[in-house]
Amino acid sequence: MANKPDPDAKIELRGVHKRFGPKVVLDGIDLTVPRGESLVVIGGSGTGKSVMIKSVLGIVKPEKGEIFVDGRNVLEMDQSAREDTLRKFGMLFQGAALFDSLPVWENVAFGLIQGRRMKRKEAKEIAIDKLSKVGLGADVGELYPAELSGGMQKRVGLARAIAADPEIIFFDEPTTGLDPIMADVINELIVDSVKELGATTLSITHDMASARKIADKVAMIHKGKIIWAGSVEEVDNSGNDYVDQFIHGRAEGPIQMEVLKP
Amino acid sequence: MNFLAVIGRVVIATLAEIGKLSRFTWAAVSHVLRPPFFLRMTLQQMMQIGYFSLPVVALTAFFTGGVLALQIHYGSNEFNSEALVATVVALGITRELGPVMGALMVAGRVSAAIAAELGTMRVTEQIDALTTLSTNPYKYLVVPRIAAAVITLPILVFIADIVGIMGGYMVSTASLDFNAGVYLKNTINYIHDNGISSGLIKAAVFGFIIALMGCFHGFNSKGGAQGVGRATTNAVVSASILILAANYVMTSLLFAK
Numbered sequence: 001m002a003n004k005p006d007p008d009a010k011i012e013l014r015g016v017h018k019r020f021g022p023k024v025v026l027d028g029i030d031l032t033v034p035r036g037e038s039l040v041v042i043g044g045s046g047t048g049k050s051v052m053i054k055s056v057l058g059i060v061k062p063e064k065g066e067i068f069v070d071g072r073n074v075l076e077m078d079q080s081a082r083e084d085t086l087r088k089f090g091m092l093f094q095g096a097a098l099f100d101s102l103p104v105w106e107n108v109a110f111g112l113i114q115g116r117r118m119k120r121k122e123a124k125e126i127a128i129d130k131l132s133k134v135g136l137g138a139d140v141g142e143l144y145p146a147e148l149s150g151g152m153q154k155r156v157g158l159a160r161a162i163a164a165d166p167e168i169i170f171f172d173e174p175t176t177g178l179d180p181i182m183a184d185v186i187n188e189l190i191v192d193s194v195k196e197l198g199a200t201t202l203s204i205t206h207d208m209a210s211a212r213k214i215a216d217k218v219a220m221i222h223k224g225k226i227i228w229a230g231s232v233e234e235v236d237n238s239g240n241d242y243v244d245q246f247i248h249g250r251a252e253g254p255i256q257m258e259v260l261k262p
Numbered sequence: 263m264n265f266l267a268v269i270g271r272v273v274i275a276t277l278a279e280i281g282k283l284s285r286f287t288w289a290a291v292s293h294v295l296r297p298p299f300f301l302r303m304t305l306q307q308m309m310q311i312g313y314f315s316l317p318v319v320a321l322t323a324f325f326t327g328g329v330l331a332l333q334i335h336y337g338s339n340e341f342n343s344e345a346l347v348a349t350v351v352a353l354g355i356t357r358e359l360g361p362v363m364g365a366l367m368v369a370g371r372v373s374a375a376i377a378a379e380l381g382t383m384r385v386t387e388q389i390d391a392l393t394t395l396s397t398n399p400y401k402y403l404v405v406p407r408i409a410a411a412v413i414t415l416p417i418l419v420f421i422a423d424i425v426g427i428m429g430g431y432m433v434s435t436a437s438l439d440f441n442a443g444v445y446l447k448n449t450i451n452y453i454h455d456n457g458i459s460s461g462l463i464k465a466a467v468f469g470f471i472i473a474l475m476g477c478f479h480g481f482n483s484k485g486g487a488q489g490v491g492r493a494t495t496n497a498v499v500s501a502s503i504l505i506l507a508a509n510y511v512m513t514s515l516l517f518a519k
């Protein structure tokens with residue numbers, strides 16, 4: 001029998017396996033996100049970072065392993081318990097995933113109106129407040145997602161993720177596609193969410209500046225496994241060649257990019 | 263050997279698809295009766311599916327009624343066709359052609375539109391985003407579309423019945439020189455004796471098929487624009503075939519003596 005879930009962990013993954021056809025993506029992920037902390041997962045492109053957080057949300061179904069949220073295994077829950085658990089989450093998708101049939105403000109207010117049955121007017125006020133937090137005015141609220149730039153869409157996605165003041169927030173590459181100043185605004189916002197709301201966050205990023213700013217803990221994923229985890233202060237002298245190569249962005253090292261040189 | 267392997271693969275793929283469809287249908291139907299209901303979405307879909315399909319359904323019915331009148335007239339050697347045309351047009355339109363032609367036209371319009379919309383939502387992760395916003399995608403996307411189609415298709419077919427009969431009437435009185443009063447009296451007699459409910463029941467079932475096929479193929483589309491395109495085609499083809507097959511089954515059940 002497996003051990004009891006860690007009581008200090010908000011989220012705990014144990015031996016999570018996921019494959020698509022013959023392709024093994026997650027090969028036994030073990031990861032703990034402590035309550036009220038901010039964990040950043042780093043790792044190369046295509047190593048399964050997005051698939052990992054989608055497994056926690058139940059969007060992807062792992063074949064094997066356990067995923068505990070507040071000490072309860074989400075993979076063994078029935079539909080309604082799972083839906084209750086999902087209420088704790090906010091998620092920023094890598095591609096923003098905005099509803100293109102709805103105006104921006106309704107995207108942000110969606111979880112409040114549909115998920116929590118809030119009055120539209122009330123929800124709109126909250127939406128506009130959240131939009132201002134990500135540097136977007138009320139006028140943007142009336143536009144449709146297709147009328148926004150990529151970086152603006154990302155920020156709307158962020159506003160949507162935090163709109164319902166969730167306990168747990170997942171950020172899939174929150175600063176990708178933003179200019180350095182806006183990236184820093186978003187970093188601040190993530191730090192504030194953790195501090196003010198006491199939220200637990202799990203972020204994915206390639207941006208080491210962002211990682212250093214928002215992380216309490218850092219974990220590195222490689223070939224479907226967590227190969228290193230530690231506090232953000234330890235990243236620079238992790239003694240792990242993979243981590244060193246990644247944070248310094250060197251082409252030479254143990255991680256071989258699968259590119260065909262002419 | 264190889265030939266058998268191919269047959270085996272096709273059979274397995276078909277069975278897997280049927281299994282997937284049954285599970286999807288069950289998930290959709292089981293959410294129809296459980297709250298929350300998305301009324302706003304349902305009304306919006308009724309506009310999309312019902313109201314905007316009116317012109318194409320009405321035109322189809324009008325020409326079908328007209329051509330039916332002509333064929334019956336020529337087919338009965340133009341002898342004593344006056345008594346026959348009105349009755350056969352009314353029968354043909356209300357029992358078979360109104361529901362089937364109407365549904366096929368709506369399938370082309372609506373199954374495709376649903377599959378394209380939901381397919382795009384699938385590949386851009388909008389359906390996944392719904393789940394993370396505490397909204398069940400079946401309740402928010404599938405149920406309103408199915409409900410709207412099941413409600414509006416009988417209304418559309420009712421209108422198609424009227425317009426189709428009018429088509430027959432206009433051809434008969436204008437180009438075949440039939441007596442208008444006799445034509446109308448024969449039509450009313452037929453409808454009084456037989457009713458039009460069988461056609462409307464069929465229409466509701468066709469509505470279910472149309473929305474279900476659009477949603478099913480949209481939900482299961484993958485692989486970008488090409489995948490969405492494939493989902494759209496599959497939705498229209500499968501909806502059309504299922505409509506024709508279901509029509510045969512229902513005719514044999516509803517009219518069995």
Ligand SMILES: Nc1ncnc2c1ncn2[C@@H]1O[C@H](COP(=O)(O)OP(=O)(O)OP(=O)(O)O)[C@@H](O)[C@H]1O
Binds near residue numbers: 020047049051094
């Ligand atoms: N639905 C799917 N079907 C098949 N393969 C998939 C699916 N989703 C992801 N994969 C595969 O899983 C692997 C990991 O994908 P994932 O999106 O998790 O990468 P990632 O670590 O987030 O990369 P990036 O940093 O580029 O976003 C990829 O090789 C991808 O091809």
Ligand SMILES: [Mg+2]
Binds near residue numbers: 049050
């Ligand atoms: Mg990713």
